[in-house]
Amino acid sequence: MGHPPAHDGPAIAVSDLRMRYGDKDVLKGLDLTVHPGGVTALLGPNGAGKTTTIEILEGFRGRSDGRVEVLGVDPATGGEAWRAKLGVVLQEWRDNGKWKVRDAVTHFADYYRPYSEPYGPDELLELVGLAEQAGQRIRTLSGGQRRRLDVALGIIGRPELLFLDEPTTGFDPHARREFHELIHRLTDLDGTTILLTTHDLDEAEKLAERILILAGGRIIADGSPDQLARAASTTAEVKWIQDGALQIHPTDDATDFVRKLLATDDGAVSELEIHRASLEDAYLELVARFEAGDADTAVDTFKEATR
Numbered sequence: 001m002g003h004p005p006a007h008d009g010p011a012i013a014v015s016d017l018r019m020r021y022g023d024k025d026v027l028k029g030l031d032l033t034v035h036p037g038g039v040t041a042l043l044g045p046n047g048a049g050k051t052t053t054i055e056i057l058e059g060f061r062g063r064s065d066g067r068v069e070v071l072g073v074d075p076a077t078g079g080e081a082w083r084a085k086l087g088v089v090l091q092e093w094r095d096n097g098k099w100k101v102r103d104a105v106t107h108f109a110d111y112y113r114p115y116s117e118p119y120g121p122d123e124l125l126e127l128v129g130l131a132e133q134a135g136q137r138i139r140t141l142s143g144g145q146r147r148r149l150d151v152a153l154g155i156i157g158r159p160e161l162l163f164l165d166e167p168t169t170g171f172d173p174h175a176r177r178e179f180h181e182l183i184h185r186l187t188d189l190d191g192t193t194i195l196l197t198t199h200d201l202d203e204a205e206k207l208a209e210r211i212l213i214l215a216g217g218r219i220i221a222d223g224s225p226d227q228l229a230r231a232a233s234t235t236a237e238v239k240w241i242q243d244g245a246l247q248i249h250p251t252d253d254a255t256d257f258v259r260k261l262l263a264t265d266d267g268a269v270s271e272l273e274i275h276r277a278s279l280e281d282a283y284l285e286l287v288a289r290f291e292a293g294d295a296d297t298a299v300d301t302f303k304e305a306t307r
């Protein structure tokens, strides 16, 4: 059996999504469209609602209000055939630690067989770098190997849409690089659409064509890593050495400032540098303001950023 026909239309379409726990509004009108293909990263401070959003999209959590379609289906009513087109890697997942790795993979593949052609166990374990651990019991895996198994179980049914909730937690740098290569392979060769949450901005910049920042119950920034970096850095610092002393000047128009500086310097200016806030600087500022309870000004950090 081959792949079922791919869904035609947005992979994810969300409008005015709201989620309230008790008297606390966590999502306050989230709008989001993700077209098929590529990697989208969802970032945000702790407690922003990333897991809540992803679990609503996966159909694991009900919502308070709003319209949600995932592969053309409302997750609240999605059946097994719909679920088989999704791959899910949760933040934490408990299973039977006595199982051997290869047996677990073989067992889970059976769930997908009515709907798609799942990966064979050996091919899959090779793909996620667990071939050597195939005969080991799950409870004897290291944290990073365990996470690789989570990823293996998430992609086993060759999903059209893959959700990854903080997938590289506990990975060493080598495992992280291999994981990034796997993600590129899934998007380039299989055309998988991927939505991942991460706290690692560097990872988001490396993997994602599109970054969404969730804060204050809404998406407050949406764009490519470059677009967000530019939007976040309106102020630049110009540094130079003059008469043996370091000079530092913040400016909103570095080009104009440097032009004027050099027009009158008589050759006394050396080691001129322009430093712009990186996306990471801006993101850390956002998180710090949020943690200090300053949510309103925090969301202004990326106010200019739109796609």
Ligand SMILES: Nc1ncnc2c1ncn2[C@@H]1O[C@H](COP(=O)(O)OP(=O)(O)OP(=O)(O)O)[C@@H](O)[C@H]1O
Pocket: 021, 022, 026, 044, 045, 046, 047, 048, 049, 050, 051, 052, 053
């Ligand atoms: N079942 C629940 N009942 C009540 N409140 C909840 C529940 N689940 C989550 N929350 C609250 O909703 C908010 C959002 O939680 P969520 O786990 O979605 O955030 P997150 O962005 O994924 O955070 P993190 O980065 O820490 O994983 C938090 O304040 C959390 O305490």
